[in-house]
Amino acid sequence: MSDSKDNNQPAAAVEAYQQATLAIRSGYQRTHEAEHSEALFLTSSYVFDNPELAAKHFSNEIQGNVYSRYTNPTVRAFEERLAAMEGGEQAVATSSGMAATLSIVMALLQSGDHILCSRDVFGSTRVMLNNYIVKFGVEVSYVSLTDLDAWQQAIQPNTKMLFCETPSNPMSEVADLEALAALSKKVGALFVVDNCFCSPVLQKPLEWGADIVIHSATKYLDGQGRALGGAVVGSSELMEKVVGFLRAAGPTMSPFNAWIFLKGLETLRIRMQAHSANAAALATWLNDHPKVTKVFYAGLEDHPGHALAKKQQSDFGGVLSFAVAGGREQAWTVIDNTRMLSLTANLGDTKTTIVHPATTTHGRLSDEDRQQAGIGENLIRIAVGLEDIIDIKNDLQLGLDLI
Numbered sequence: 001m002s003d004s005k006d007n008n009q010p011a012a013a014v015e016a017y018q019q020a021t022l023a024i025r026s027g028y029q030r031t032h033e034a035e036h037s038e039a040l041f042l043t044s045s046y047v048f049d050n051p052e053l054a055a056k057h058f059s060n061e062i063q064g065n066v067y068s069r070y071t072n073p074t075v076r077a078f079e080e081r082l083a084a085m086e087g088g089e090q091a092v093a094t095s096s097g098m099a100a101t102l103s104i105v106m107a108l109l110q111s112g113d114h115i116l117c118s119r120d121v122f123g124s125t126r127v128m129l130n131n132y133i134v135k136f137g138v139e140v141s142y143v144s145l146t147d148l149d150a151w152q153q154a155i156q157p158n159t160k161m162l163f164c165e166t167p168s169n170p171m172s173e174v175a176d177l178e179a180l181a182a183l184s185k186k187v188g189a190l191f192v193v194d195n196c197f198c199s200p201v202l203q204k205p206l207e208w209g210a211d212i213v214i215h216s217a218t219k220y221l222d223g224q225g226r227a228l229g230g231a232v233v234g235s236s237e238l239m240e241k242v243v244g245f246l247r248a249a250g251p252t253m254s255p256f257n258a259w260i261f262l263k264g265l266e267t268l269r270i271r272m273q274a275h276s277a278n279a280a281a282l283a284t285w286l287n288d289h290p291k292v293t294k295v296f297y298a299g300l301e302d303h304p305g306h307a308l309a310k311k312q313q314s315d316f317g318g319v320l321s322f323a324v325a326g327g328r329e330q331a332w333t334v335i336d337n338t339r340m341l342s343l344t345a346n347l348g349d350t351k352t353t354i355v356h357p358a359t360t361t362h363g364r365l366s367d368e369d370r371q372q373a374g375i376g377e378n379l380i381r382i383a384v385g386l387e388d389i390i391d392i393k394n395d396l397q398l399g400l401d402l403i
């Protein structure tokens, strides 16, 4: 009988696979039980046969599991699979997307450094940087995601990190990853991309020159709105520092959540394709709708970020926003009169979600910041799910009929 069946999936063979196969086959070593589906290791610590072995594990003379804040087989499987999909040397899992951002700042920057960040990043990212990170002597400033001159002009001698999220939330603006990577390299700063909206299926920022990718796994990596988690991906040299912070400080991923994300990665490709197809169909329909004044979706040919998104993404993703004729009252009327769409801030779920950014996800921004970002009172964001597109349109029509 052949003994070449790849039961323990040697790394050399796995690395040669395409991304769709890596999503299903990489990152996991079967145990002696020969289980077909990946096992969940719900254990906080690990036992040793004798004191000498315990001592060698604790002193790192032997590499192995000691305690689940340090390593856990299920968490490691998720990390290895995500790293393979992003094309990074190493991934590190965190307890949430925000913990991923916190860990890179704490591990890689120090007092006196400057972070240059795109203006339209996730609201909590801004709150964390503005209210907490600055307390440790790290400077933060913001620029328009799409204005390369503004990025260049805002560079300071102490700029050590450029941080962006693309496509942006909720306006679907697109950053030029190659240009920002070149700028970062020129000034000796790290380039970090929040790849939450695209996932590695639609965009691989490391291939465009980014140093670090971060994720809120809570979104598409899970895909069904069940668990909080995050991840950081990059070179082993950088990740070693991030691991050091996480082990000491503790915002690591729970094994149970890692198991959910590990299995989520297996279906990520077909889900992202289906999210993108539904969003494209909805964007086209809204674009022709008489009650809609503007649709913001990089998949539309007249969107300013369309050509760039086409270059660096394999599809346009599941999130779009649109402005209705009128103001807050009309936007709320539309949202209030849909029956199926879920009024919730989360995204990346099989269930379509709808939200009024100006009074929820982006409510904490100053009026000036909201205006600069183009987030009007008449704007509605939709994270298009996987229900039948006919039902999504019909549900929105219930609201649009009333304005």
Ligand SMILES: Cc1ncc(COP(=O)(O)O)c(C=O)c1O
Pocket (backbone or CB within 6 Å): 096, 097, 098, 099, 122, 124, 165, 169, 194, 196, 197, 215, 216, 217, 218, 228, 229, 230
């Ligand atoms: C783009 C983006 N980055 C980061 C986060 C933070 O992730 P988490 O909620 O998992 O902490 C979110 C959450 O909504 C997000 O949308």
